[in-house]
Amino acid sequence: MVKKNLTLVFIVLLIQIPFSSFSQCTPCNDPAPVGVIEYNSARLSILSGGNVEFNFLNLNDYKDGKTLVNKTVLGISICDCNSEFGADPIANTSITGWELYFDTDDIEFVGTDPANVLPLCFIEAQATIRNGLAGITTNGYQNLDQEGNPATPIALEDVNPATIAAKVWSADQLNISYRFASPLNLACQPGHTFPLINSPVVGDYYTVTVSFTLVPKCGNCFDTAY
Numbered sequence: 001m002v003k004k005n006l007t008l009v010f011i012v013l014l015i016q017i018p019f020s021s022f023s024q025c026t027p028c029n030d031p032a033p034v035g036v037i038e039y040n041s042a043r044l045s046i047l048s049g050g051n052v053e054f055n056f057l058n059l060n061d062y063k064d065g066k067t068l069v070n071k072t073v074l075g076i077s078i079c080d081c082n083s084e085f086g087a088d089p090i091a092n093t094s095i096t097g098w099e100l101y102f103d104t105d106d107i108e109f110v111g112t113d114p115a116n117v118l119p120l121c122f123i124e125a126q127a128t129i130r131n132g133l134a135g136i137t138t139n140g141y142q143n144l145d146q147e148g149n150p151a152t153p154i155a156l157e158d159v160n161p162a163t164i165a166a167k168v169w170s171a172d173q174l175n176i177s178y179r180f181a182s183p184l185n186l187a188c189q190p191g192h193t194f195p196l197i198n199s200p201v202v203g204d205y206y207t208v209t210v211s212f213t214l215v216p217k218c219g220n221c222f223d224t225a226y
Contacts, residue, residue, distance in 0.1 A: 040095055042216040045075035045169040054180045062197035065182035072176035073130060074212060075169025076100075092219030097158035100127065100174070101213040101226065103147045111204030118206055120144045121188035124179045127155040132172035141179055143187050144210060148225035158217065176212070 049072030056062060080095040102125040109118035124141040136157040142150060155174060157164065179185060183194045193199040215226045 040080045040093065040216075041077075042079070042095070042098060042214050043077035043169065044100075044212060044214040045077065047073040047075050047169070047173065049073060049176070052178060054178075056181075056196075059197065062200070063183075063195045065185070065194060065196070066180045067177065067182065068179075069177045070128075070130075070175040071178055074100075074127075074174045074176060076133065076167045076172045076174065076214070077169045078164055078167040078216070080163050080166070093221065094163045095216050095218050095221075096160040096162065096164055097156065097217035098164070099153035099156040099215045099217065099226065101150045101153050101215065102142055102144055102210065103150050103213055104144055104208060104210045105147055106208050106210075107146065109206040109208045111202070111206050113202075113204055116202045116204040116206070118201060119188065119192060120146070120208065121185070122181055122192070123208075123210075124182070124185055124187075125154055126177045126179075127174045128177070130173040130175045132167070133157075133174065141177075141185070143185070144208070147211070147213065153215075154212075160217070160219075 052068060052071055054066045054068070056066065076098075078095060078098060104120060106120070108120060109122065111117065121143040123144045125144070126141040127138050129136065129138070136155055138155045139152050142152050142154050145151075154176075159165075181194055181196050185194060188194070213226070215223055
């Protein structure tokens, strides 16, 4: 018989998800105001679940990790409008798709004691369709990584060379589920061993601020990060 002592760790992960919005036309058959050249736009709305907490309180949490299903709801708005010029004044700027990434500006989780840190890959997010969004692709659980580094979007749509159909946040929505320290998270191993019951971490209140980044795609669109 081998006996290991286990210190129960109280881990809270607080995710703060900031969003900005910019939309000149909703619905898409409403041209932009006179004098405004911003004739298409993409908008991401948080409808619920802007703060997420994981509490590790018992042995099962340490054996199985924590999963929060459909904890956050996101609304997607895509507007490829007619410009005041009657056609796109810049060639190849019609929106033909989009990608949604799970990312952060932070480099790691940090505890109340700054000496206590955890790697970003401890947490994963998964997108599933809540409403609308017919024909999009979802890619299962993806690890949190720094902006520009996630290799795979959690959701995407690509209709290139066609122009994408309009999306509006009230009808086109995603559920976001999360896993923390899950034994199923092979992308965070072998650098970190799950389940945590075999490799406990220092007990603390750990936080990280994450973003969901919506990246519109078009023939002449360029994003320095993605």
